[in-house]
Amino acid sequence: MKAIVYERYGSPDVLELKEVSKPTPKDNEVLIKIHATTVTSGDWRARTLEMPAGFGFMARLVFGISKPRQPILGTELAGEIEAVGKDVKKFKVGDQVFAFSGASMGCHAEYRCMPEDGEVVPKPANLTYDEAAALSFGGTAACSFFRRAGLQSGEKVLVNGASGGVGTAAVQLAKHFGADVTGVCSTANVELVKSLGANRVVDYTKEDFTKNGETYDVIVDTAGTAPFSRSKGSLKERGRLLLVLGGLPDLLRVPWVSMTSRRKVIAGPAAVSVEDLNFLAKLADAGEFKPVIDRRYPLEQIAAAHRYVDTGRKKGNVIITLVHGD
Ligand SMILES: NC(=O)c1ccc[n+]([C@@H]2O[C@H](COP(=O)([O-])OP(=O)(O)OC[C@H]3O[C@@H](n4cnc5c(N)ncnc54)[C@H](OP(=O)(O)O)[C@@H]3O)[C@@H](O)[C@H]2O)c1
Numbered sequence: 001m002k003a004i005v006y007e008r009y010g011s012p013d014v015l016e017l018k019e020v021s022k023p024t025p026k027d028n029e030v031l032i033k034i035h036a037t038t039v040t041s042g043d044w045r046a047r048t049l050e051m052p053a054g055f056g057f058m059a060r061l062v063f064g065i066s067k068p069r070q071p072i073l074g075t076e077l078a079g080e081i082e083a084v085g086k087d088v089k090k091f092k093v094g095d096q097v098f099a100f101s102g103a104s105m106g107c108h109a110e111y112r113c114m115p116e117d118g119e120v121v122p123k124p125a126n127l128t129y130d131e132a133a134a135l136s137f138g139g140t141a142a143c144s145f146f147r148r149a150g151l152q153s154g155e156k157v158l159v160n161g162a163s164g165g166v167g168t169a170a171v172q173l174a175k176h177f178g179a180d181v182t183g184v185c186s187t188a189n190v191e192l193v194k195s196l197g198a199n200r201v202v203d204y205t206k207e208d209f210t211k212n213g214e215t216y217d218v219i220v221d222t223a224g225t226a227p228f229s230r231s232k233g234s235l236k237e238r239g240r241l242l243l244v245l246g247g248l249p250d251l252l253r254v255p256w257v258s259m260t261s262r263r264k265v266i267a268g269p270a271a272v273s274v275e276d277l278n279f280l281a282k283l284a285d286a287g288e289f290k291p292v293i294d295r296r297y298p299l300e301q302i303a304a305a306h307r308y309v310d311t312g313r314k315k316g317n318v319i320i321t322l323v324h325g326d
Pocket residue numbers: 040041042045137141160161162163164165166167184185186187189204222223225243244245268269270271309312313314315316
């Protein structure tokens with residue numbers, strides 16, 4: 001099968017289209033023929049090892065000390081089940097699914113095996129493969145952080161970096177949970193963020209949300225520009241700051257913030273579950289959550305997709321489409 005392989009860390013030039021062996025499902029696995037996948041900020045980090053402050057060494061332990069342990073990137077996919085292992089009960093050949101492989105990656109290929117009890121669930125019928133491929137990365141991160149924050153209906157939420165992969169999901173999910181949502185983005189993305197349901201949008205090139213006197217129950221920072229030191233004055237007394245993007249120093253400050261104030265900082269990796277994937281599928285099916293698609297590239301042009309994602313300015317999601325010859 002065709003796959004995009006990287007054997008060293010670096011720029012998009014390290015990516016190569018190669019023929020590799022097609023995987024065979026184990027007894028408890030399904031083999032998925034991939035129709036669409038994405039290039040996310042997670043792929044950019046795993047390809048370059050550019051990590052938030054203090055996480056460089058840990059990243060090498062996870063991804064490979066001197067070279068990538070998993071040579072195929074890609075954290076999410078949508079496709080069709082082509083074969084099932086003998087013990088598989090939940091899926092059958094021909095089922096349309098989407099899946100999240102997270103840090104184990106491997107979705108930038110024509111096929112991938114997943115355990116039937118892993119993060120693989122039926123694709124909502126009203127979504128295209130392109131849309132379904134983009135349900136997981138931002139959606140699961142937003143779900144995980146909102147759950148940890150105990151987000152309540154009626155609370156005021158600010159999403160910093162509202163136009164990115166995680167931000168576009170966070171705005172829509174916060175609205176679904178009944179929050180009053182303010183999005184922060186650059187001028188070009190104001191209309192997009194409004195269209196996702198934000199009650200207000202702050203254009204960060206014209207206004208500093210930390211200086212306009214507004215306060216929030218929950219602030220989500222996906223851009224890394226709203227650490228506690230900057231946003232504490234914009235948090236209500238029992239406000240929670242969700243550092244989707246935060247460095248080790250931010251993480252180490254968490255206990256100190258809890259000891260010295262009633263505000264809370266929540267940071268670290270998002271926890272992903274099959275329940276969250278089913279929840280996102282249900283919302284998408286009901287038309288309450290729709291992944292934002294910015295650009296599409298064929299698998300053969302994935303390096304161009306990476307170059308665009310590397311800018312850190314994508315709007316929602318960048319899709320890779322696969323056309324199978326058979
Ligand atoms: N903790 C976790 O488990 C977890 C999970 C997923 C992602 N992440 C991290 O979260 C970060 C965001 O991921 P993503 O996929 O959403 O990235 P992305 O799609 O590249 O989006 C980044 C967004 O940041 C915005 N931005 C840039 N400068 C800004 C500023 N000064 N103020 C406000 N917004 C600004 C950009 O919008 P404009 O173009 O409008 O500026 C862009 O939409 C990444 O660093 C990723 O590694 C962490």
